[in-house]
Amino acid sequence: MTQKQLTQQAINAIRNKDEATAVDVLAQLEQCKRLSAEAKNTLQQLESFLDDVDVPPETLSSRMKGYRRFYSRSHLTKNGEKSVSNGDDVALALEHLDPDEVCVLADQLLPLPVPHAVKYERLNPGHRRMCAGNRLRSAVNRGDLIVEDRKLKAVTK
Numbered sequence: 001m002t003q004k005q006l007t008q009q010a011i012n013a014i015r016n017k018d019e020a021t022a023v024d025v026l027a028q029l030e031q032c033k034r035l036s037a038e039a040k041n042t043l044q045q046l047e048s049f050l051d052d053v054d055v056p057p058e059t060l061s062s063r064m065k066g067y068r069r070f071y072s073r074s075h076l077t078k079n080g081e082k083s084v085s086n087g088d089d090v091a092l093a094l095e096h097l098d099p100d101e102v103c104v105l106a107d108q109l110l111p112l113p114v115p116h117a118v119k120y121e122r123l124n125p126g127h128r129r130m131c132a133g134n135r136l137r138s139a140v141n142r143g144d145l146i147v148e149d150r151k152l153k154a155v156t157k
Contacts, residue, residue, distance in 0.1 A: 001028070003036070006028055007029060010029060067086075070086055071087070088137070090133065090136055090137040090140055091133075092147075093150045093152050094129075094136070095150075098129070099126065099128045102129045103129075103132045106132040106133075106135055109139065109152060110135055116131075136152060
């Protein structure tokens with residue numbers, strides 16, 4: 001019960017001349033106030049402690065570190081590097097495609113006014129592949145595309 005409710009209950013008990021209830025409710029109210037003061041004191045101590053602790057601001061690198069534990073090593077890329085992915089259906093469907101092939105697939109399934117390769121030409125190949133892949137993943141999440149037998153397909157409506 002909140003302090004406000006206890007206070008109202010005490011007032012009603014006093015008006016009704018119910019002394020036993022009034023005493024009981026007032027005791028509960030005092031306990032509530034005491035706990036509230038203790039909580040306030042604890043909160044102040046925590047705030048003081050946190051003021052003394054240097055917490056570095058979150059960076060993209062630190063945020064991504066949390067996601068990396070879900071990544072799985074998959075295959076070797078065309079240039080012989082090991083690839084990592086989150087292992088979802090979209091990642092598996094795009095697993096053996098290079099950046100240009102992912103852009104072409106995105107053009108086929110999600111046409112834009114300009115081709116994906118042109119839209120992302122200022123980016124490095126890995127980032128270009130990631131951006132086109134994220135557009136495909138978003139379309140799967142929206143239900144516009146499906147993954148069947150490790151192939152992306154448009155949903156027929």
